[in-house]
Amino acid sequence: MHDAQLRKPTAHELMEMHVEAMFTHDRNMRLRTINEPWPGEPPAPRFFLGRTIEGSALCRFRYDVPETLVRQLEELCADEPILRDLRTKPKHFDVYMHLLQSERFTMGPCYLVPDDFMPAAQVVSVTRENMTGLLRGGLEWLASEIDYAQPCIALVREGRAVSVCRSVRITSRAHEAGLETLDEFRGRGYAAAVVAGWAMAVRKLEGIPLYSTFWDNLSSQSVARKSGLSFYGVNFTII
Structure with a gap:
């Protein structure tokens, strides 16, 4: 069994696992495609932000986002507060949307399935x-x-x-x-x-x-x- 399974991962570690499961990355940890297990490679989003209940925030960028823009976004990500409500938009939501010149975003809660969670019916x-x-x-x-x-x-x-x-x-x-x-x-x-x-x-x-x-x-x-x-x-x- 892996060491990560001998203790409960931190929220930040779980968010890292989440983004790595959701998208493929290149050697520079830039996003490439949506990580679907079946054939086909839709492009990844240009920007990913994972806010955690511990107060840390994780950001990733698609390979074609310019470095100057990446640095701007990273500074904003570092200023995100502790997450208290799953429905609260990021603190710098409007700035993110403006910098990336987009009107399309997704957002949603992330969960770990506990290891003591057992099925209540036969599966x-x-x-x-x-x-x-x-x-x-x-x-x-x-x-x-x-x-x-x-x-x-x-x-x-x-x-x-x-x-x-x-x-x-x-x-x-x-x-x-x-x-x-x-x-x-x-x-x-x-x-x-x-x-x-x-x-x-x-x-x-x-x-x-x-x-x-x-x-x-x-x-x-x-x-x-x-x-x-x-x-x-x-x-x-x-x-």
Whole structure:
């Protein structure tokens, strides 16, 4: 087991794992592409800011952002205050948007799945061997990703998967969760069960299970809250 798993990582370490899972980097730690496990390489955002509950802030920049602009943004990032509310925009939000001449941004909370979080219902692993029977009635589209988005854990009702959690960003240190629950099966605790099962599978691979979402995705935040996930920070990107 890695040393990082013998103790709980700090919020700053978790944010580092998060950004490295979300985006590929070059040797200068500049962002290159979105780190999707399946084929295709969409470009990364030009700017990433990770604010943590410890007060530290982590910033990364795409490879094509000029150095003079990087230095300006780094100074602003260093002035970000301790994060107290997941809905609060960065202190220098308006300046970031102006400097990068953009009107498009994303923001959302980031969580660690605790190692003592256990599934409250029976879950199963979905692989190419058993996916045909399980991924029907609404989740057929997951079949094209099944070889890449592993582990993939499902809760089954009436012979089909109704809630699925899988790895949608993967590094040697951490996995980010992707969660899907069919509309008619929401509100029953199924999402929490598959997140817990997925996290157990990731830890067996000696990875850290991370869960993040967008600030306006209230249902996803509700899953995190009801599951007792550990909030460690908020990510912010400018496209």
